[in-house]
Structures are given as structure tokens and as C-alpha cells.
Amino acid sequence: QSALTQPASVSGSPGQSITISCTGTSSDVGGYNYVSWYQQHPGKAPKLMIYDVTNRPSGISNRFSGSKSGNTASLTISGLQAEDEADYYCSSYTSGDTLVLFGGGTKLTVL
């Protein structure tokens, strides 16, 4: 199974909104509402930001939101802040033995 497809980089200015896409297939993103998003700062472990497409874990800012249409899931960050600058990864449940697929990651730069 191939990795999920994410743009390599996105950027935005403080206060703006950005959206990161994550494209899979009907066997993963499109077939199940089990898409997660992770934020990773340099040298740190990934942190769960969104799960089950739209849900935020306790303590995660409501500036982070998720959605899905067909085989593509999206992460939107509104009111960009400097501390949002990080790498973002999507993951999805996938049918078959693998269980989990990751996206290739997107580097967010806050200008």
C-alpha cells in the first residue's frame, strides 16, 4: 500500500488560515472515518491534533479543525500563530494487514 499524499509545504502569515490536504483511496481515507492528524516540532515526538476526521483531543486549540470529502481529508488551522510552525502528518486506518498508513508530511511555515 502507498503512503497517503500530502503537499510537501504550505505557508501562511500570522492570523491567516491554511489547509493541508491528505489524499488516499477508498481503502483508507475514503472508506473510513478514521483519519488522524499529528503535529511534530523538530526533535519532538508527534502529537495527536485531530482524530476520527473531525475530533480534537482534550487540550487542543479549536483553531485546528478537520474535514473529509471523498478520498481526501483536510486539516485547517485558523488564526495562524508562530508556534504552529511544524511538520504535520496525516494517518488513516486501512483495510488489510497494514492497519495504518501515514502521509509523507507537510512542513508549515509561518511567515
Added chain:
Amino acid sequence: QVKLVESGGGLVKPGGSLRLSCAASGFTFNEYYMSWIRQAPGKGLEWLSYMTSSGSTIYHADSVKGRFTISRDNAKKTLYLQMSSLRVEDTAVYFCARVLGIGRPDYWGQGTLVTVSS
């Protein structure tokens, strides 16, 4: 609170072996799938291996199949990754993560660095 602490990383020569450990606390270890995920320097996350709560199902990615073996000791609340025939391209930070059965790694350890070099 959930805590995962990896150990066992280090410098090893190509062809060598290493065993990583992941000590878990703050949750009922024997009720959860557990996994290993790695990240090569400057690269993305690679889903490497997982094991169900009872150990009845094990998965290894093709890149490590036959060389790496995941195991767990539920009594010790510890996950292991036995790595053999190590290659330069296995150099990475290795994370352990708790995984929900619906394919969600929710808690991650801080990672342990494995460097394979002569």
C-alpha cells in the same frame, strides 16, 4: 497519565543487532495494540510494526520483514523490537506508540535514536 519511554538505541555496525524496549505506564497495557514507528533523519514517519493486545496478530513492514521482530511482555508492561542484520538505511529515531484498533496511534514515546554506521 499515559507514558511511553523507549530505550536501547545507539550506534551499531552494519550487520549488527540491537533490541529496543518501550516501558509503558498510566494505562492498562494488555488492553492495547502497540507499535513501532520510525523516522529517518529529515524524513517522514514510517509505520514499521504492530502487535495486538494478546499478541495474536503481528505486522512488520516489508522494509524490515525477516530482520526485525516485535514482541511484548504484558506482565512487565513493555514492548520490544529486536533488530538484526541492521543496514545503514535503518538509521532513524524509533518511536513506540499506543494504537487503538481503528488504526489510531494516540500516545507516542519520545523516541530513541539508532545509528547504523561503520
